[in-house]
Amino acid sequence: MSDITASSFVRQDLVSERPAPIKTSGLVGLLRTRLLNSPTNILLTIVGLLLLWFTIIPSVRFLVVDAVWTGSDRGACLTENAGFAVGACWPYIQAKLPQLIYGFYPEAERWRVDLALILAAALLLPLLIPRLPAKGLNAGLFFLAFPAVAFFLLHGGGITGFGLSWTAGLLELFDDSIVSAGQVVLGLSGTSAIAPLLWLIGHLITLLGVAIHWLIFPLTWLRDQIQQTGQPVWVDLVLTAAFVSLTGFVLGGGMRGGGRALGSSIATFVAVAIIIKLMGLDHGGLPIVATNLWGGLLVTLVVSVTGIVTSLPIGIALALGRRASIPLIRIFSIAFIEFWRGVPLITVLFFATYMLPLFLPGNFSVDGLVRALIGIALFTGAYQAENVRGGLAAIPRGQSEAAAALGLSWWKTTALIVLPQALRHVIPNLVNSFISLFKDTSLVSIVALFDLLGSLRASFSDPKWATPSTAFTGFAFAGIIYFLFCFGMSRYSLFVERRLNAHRRN
Amino acid sequence: MSTEARKPPLQIALKIRRLLGGKAGWNGVAVQFAFAAVLGWVAYEIISNARANLEKQHIAAGFGFLANNAGFDVNQTLISYTGSDTFLRVFVVGLLNTLVVSVVGIVFSTLIGFVVALCRLSPNWLVSRVGEIYVEIIRNLPLLFQILFWYLAVLAALPNPRQSISLLGIAFISNRGLVIPQPIGQAGLEPFVAALVFGIVAALSLRIYARRALFLRGQLIRIWPYVLGLLIGLPLVTMAVFGLPFTVELPQLKGFNFAGGARIIPEFVALTLALSTYTAAFVAEIVRAGILSVHTGQMEAGASLGLSRGNTLRLIVVPQAMRVIVPPLTNQYLNLTKNSSLAVAIGYPDLVSVWAGTSLSQTGQAIEIIAMTMGVYLLISLFTSALMSIYGWRLSRSLGA
Numbered sequence: 001m002s003d004i005t006a007s008s009f010v011r012q013d014l015v016s017e018r019p020a021p022i023k024t025s026g027l028v029g030l031l032r033t034r035l036l037n038s039p040t041n042i043l044l045t046i047v048g049l050l051l052l053w054f055t056i057i058p059s060v061r062f063l064v065v066d067a068v069w070t071g072s073d074r075g076a077c078l079t080e081n082a083g084f085a086v087g088a089c090w091p092y093i094q095a096k097l098p099q100l101i102y103g104f105y106p107e108a109e110r111w112r113v114d115l116a117l118i119l120a121a122a123l124l125l126p127l128l129i130p131r132l133p134a135k136g137l138n139a140g141l142f143f144l145a146f147p148a149v150a151f152f153l154l155h156g157g158g159i160t161g162f163g164l165s166w167t168a169g170l171l172e173l174f175d176d177s178i179v180s181a182g183q184v185v186l187g188l189s190g191t192s193a194i195a196p197l198l199w200l201i202g203h204l205i206t207l208l209g210v211a212i213h214w215l216i217f218p219l220t221w222l223r224d225q226i227q228q229t230g231q232p233v234w235v236d237l238v239l240t241a242a243f244v245s246l247t248g249f250v251l252g253g254g255m256r257g258g259g260r261a262l263g264s265s266i267a268t269f270v271a272v273a274i275i276i277k278l279m280g281l282d283h284g285g286l287p288i289v290a291t292n293l294w295g296g297l298l299v300t301l302v303v304s305v306t307g308i309v310t311s312l313p314i315g316i317a318l319a320l321g322r323r324a325s326i327p328l329i330r331i332f333s334i335a336f337i338e339f340w341r342g343v344p345l346i347t348v349l350f351f352a353t354y355m356l357p358l359f360l361p362g363n364f365s366v367d368g369l370v371r372a373l374i375g376i377a378l379f380t381g382a383y384q385a386e387n388v389r390g391g392l393a394a395i396p397r398g399q400s401e402a403a404a405a406l407g408l409s410w411w412k413t414t415a416l417i418v419l420p421q422a423l424r425h426v427i428p429n430l431v432n433s434f435i436s437l438f439k440d441t442s443l444v445s446i447v448a449l450f451d452l453l454g455s456l457r458a459s460f461s462d463p464k465w466a467t468p469s470t471a472f473t474g475f476a477f478a479g480i481i482y483f484l485f486c487f488g489m490s491r492y493s494l495f496v497e498r499r500l501n502a503h504r505r506n
Numbered sequence: 507m508s509t510e511a512r513k514p515p516l517q518i519a520l521k522i523r524r525l526l527g528g529k530a531g532w533n534g535v536a537v538q539f540a541f542a543a544v545l546g547w548v549a550y551e552i553i554s555n556a557r558a559n560l561e562k563q564h565i566a567a568g569f570g571f572l573a574n575n576a577g578f579d580v581n582q583t584l585i586s587y588t589g590s591d592t593f594l595r596v597f598v599v600g601l602l603n604t605l606v607v608s609v610v611g612i613v614f615s616t617l618i619g620f621v622v623a624l625c626r627l628s629p630n631w632l633v634s635r636v637g638e639i640y641v642e643i644i645r646n647l648p649l650l651f652q653i654l655f656w657y658l659a660v661l662a663a664l665p666n667p668r669q670s671i672s673l674l675g676i677a678f679i680s681n682r683g684l685v686i687p688q689p690i691g692q693a694g695l696e697p698f699v700a701a702l703v704f705g706i707v708a709a710l711s712l713r714i715y716a717r718r719a720l721f722l723r724g725q726l727i728r729i730w731p732y733v734l735g736l737l738i739g740l741p742l743v744t745m746a747v748f749g750l751p752f753t754v755e756l757p758q759l760k761g762f763n764f765a766g767g768a769r770i771i772p773e774f775v776a777l778t779l780a781l782s783t784y785t786a787a788f789v790a791e792i793v794r795a796g797i798l799s800v801h802t803g804q805m806e807a808g809a810s811l812g813l814s815r816g817n818t819l820r821l822i823v824v825p826q827a828m829r830v831i832v833p834p835l836t837n838q839y840l841n842l843t844k845n846s847s848l849a850v851a852i853g854y855p856d857l858v859s860v861w862a863g864t865s866l867s868q869t870g871q872a873i874e875i876i877a878m879t880m881g882v883y884l885l886i887s888l889f890t891s892a893l894m895s896i897y898g899w900r901l902s903r904s905l906g907a
Binding site for chain 1 (some may be wrong): 559635
């Protein structure tokens with residue numbers, strides 16, 4: 001065996017290194033592959049740079065470099081006083097900031113707004129972070145308890161009764177309406193051709209009204225007794241608590257399994273009692289701040305949060321109705337959804353402002369903000385219904401068939417099996433609807449409510465701050481606020497979408 | 507011993523039960539009766555309250571007011587209108603204004619949207635980022651905010667007509683609006699239009715004939731020279747025979763304002779700008795999603811069949827992308843039409859502004875006026891969704907074949 005290295009075909013020296021491949025990562029790589037790799041691309045890059053140059057540079061100059069930061073009135077923001085071409089006039093925003101956030105909410109009461117906002121944030125943030133526990137309790141607090149608390153916190157005022165009194169009052173109104181309908185039909189029977197039929201129907205309706213009157217008589221009697229006691233709120237609360245807890249106990253399975261329902265019901269009512277005591281609702285509550293004093297970001301947030309909270313149940317009900325097999329309910333749901341989806345929101349707001357008061361009894365005046373809220377809830381509810389329907393359609397039939405095989409009723413199948421899965425599917429769509437709802441709240445400024453945009457527009461007409469750059473400064477400020485909220489929500493919806501589709505990622 | 511098969515249950519009774527009560531049977535019928543009673547009660551309450559309230563305000567219900575004199579002016583009218591015309595004419599004027607701003611907005615939003623979509627799809631990193639920034643900023647700001655921004659900030663900051671900004675010397679933009687050249691019809695207009703219409707119809711039928719020939723007999727007919735002749739040659743010939751169809755009147759600055767040309771009110775400019783840039787962002791996303799939805803394998807398959815790149819795009823990629831693009835795009839056009847109602851915020855005389863705004867406050871006929879306004883938008887959206895279902899039906903037919 002000769003030495004291998006001595007063979008003539010074995011290479012004696014190392015081959016010189018090949019040059020490194022062209023770098024395709026990092027900044028240089030990006031330049032090479034995505035920006036400057038062909039003449040057309042070089043041209044496009046130059047065009048893009050020019051575009052940025054003519055948009056970003058002037059914006060930054062306007063917002064930061066040429067801006068005026070301090071001053072007490074328009075004088076500080078005029079070119080002849082400042083000595084240079086003035087950009088943004090930030091002292092104007094400083095001066096108008098309270099108006100842009102609170103509107104004309106009385107200065108001494110503004111802590112209530114702050115407290116409500118902090119409460120909302122404290123309840124909403126844990127709801128949005130998927131890893132945190134107790135989602136059910138959290139959602140209950142945010143969607144049920146918070147709106148009530150926020151109402152008494154922001155609007156003020158107290159209550160004179162509780163569940164029993166309210167139920168009695170509502171039933172009485174209903175009964176009155178039925179009796180008066182009967183009277184109207186009887187009145188018609190004198191002139192009409194089908195008089196005997198109308199006479200019969202009228203008497204039947206009146207009879208029904210009288211029957212309901214006697215049926216609810218114990219309730220109204222109890223209400224009157226409660227109102228005569230010194231502490232109507234507390235007596236009513238205790239009675240309502242006892243009634244609801246007992247019903248829960250019996251329905252929950254009596255001695256065998258009703259303890260849980262009883263416990264949660266009592267806990268809820270104790271919490272309600274604590275809130276009533278804390279806010280002093282039984283003797284007048286906080287001083288009332290009428291809604292025409294509300295404004296700015298406060299109204300924007302109130303309208304959007306109320307819209308979000310109320311539109312979801314409406315949407316779920318309509319979506320279930322649209323899928324129901326009972327003809328009348330299905331037709332009604334389809335007509336309702338298509339009607340609200342077919343008209344622009346602004347006509348809905350006009351409807352709520354001008355037409356709704358005509359539809360209500362004359363002695364029943366509805367606040368301007370509440371009218372807009374009703375319109376927005378109906379409008380958004382129809383859109384949410386279509387979102388939820390998409391989720392319901394995505395649940396395979398097997399799920400409800402399996403539930404039927406287990407002997408669950410329709411309600412239990414829907415509430416325990418179908419809806420939870422369907423809603424999880426459509427969270428991104430729901431969040432997207434909420435983004436457009438948040439943007440659409442700016443429309444209430446057209447029906448004389450001063451939301452953020454309305455307050456901004458009102459502040460333009462203040463002669464104290466009238467400068468050439470006032471409008472641009474105001475729009476820059478409001479734009480940043482709107483952008484932060486909407487962009488944040490859209491990123492969150494992307495995050496949820498990615499989480500839900502984790503199994504599909506490769 | 508033989509057991510007879512049991513008779514099947516009476517189908518007719520089951521069918522009636524199913525028809526009346528759905529899956530829930532007679533329970534469903536009961537639920538329906540209760541629901542109908544509640545609906546009837548609500549309707550009764552609404553009607554009786556409305557009647558009582560109207561009586562209290564001394565307003566006569568009904569559409570009689572449509573024949574009354576309106577008595578107010580509208581600052582942009584497509585048909586002749588004066589203050590002494592009826593409310594019905596105000597309605598038509600508002601409706602036409604809504605339609606014209608929607609159509610112009612749709613054209614511009616489609617153009618801008620396709621450009622932005624191409625930017626976002628561009629292999630150039632910078633250009634695609636610019637497209638993305640545009641889409642993100644526009645989509646995350648309320649439309650009303652953008653309309654007010656254009657109207658109160660940008661257009662108000664423009665100089666007055668004397669110092670107005672000239673666009674290539676033929677159009678001028680100032681804080682009083684946009685002044686553009688106005689075509690004025692001459693004697694040759696009618697034959698010219700007739701020739702143009704004839705050319706378009708003939709070109710379309712030629713195309714149909716050529717496609718038939720291709721699909722049925724495999725015969726390739728070259729039609730583009732004839733189409734070119736019909737669309738350009740024929741109108742040119744009529745122009746040579748009958749004279750110019752129209753002359754263009756250029757705006758001239760005279761004193762404090764412009765003479766000649768057509769003035770477009772600033773509200774229209776602001777509304778069109780805001781609507782088209784806003785909708786363009788959504789259109790761009792739809793177009794981008796549609797083009798990305800076509801698998802890259804389709805392009806490669808086309809190339810392996812020997813088709814040129816242009817033919818692959820035209821015959822394979824675009825038809826498949828259009829299938830995804832058209833339904834949401836129509837939806838966006840519908841949204842734009844509905845969003846044009848925001849004109850009321852800046853006083854552009856659209857349907858909501860002159861009809862549900864001015865006319866409502868003049869007459870107080872809230873129910874009739876708002877019902878008519880909502881009805882118009884509802885009709886537009888029902889019409890569009892009918893068109894879309896026809897499109898979907900044709901699509902599923904062509905896919906099934």
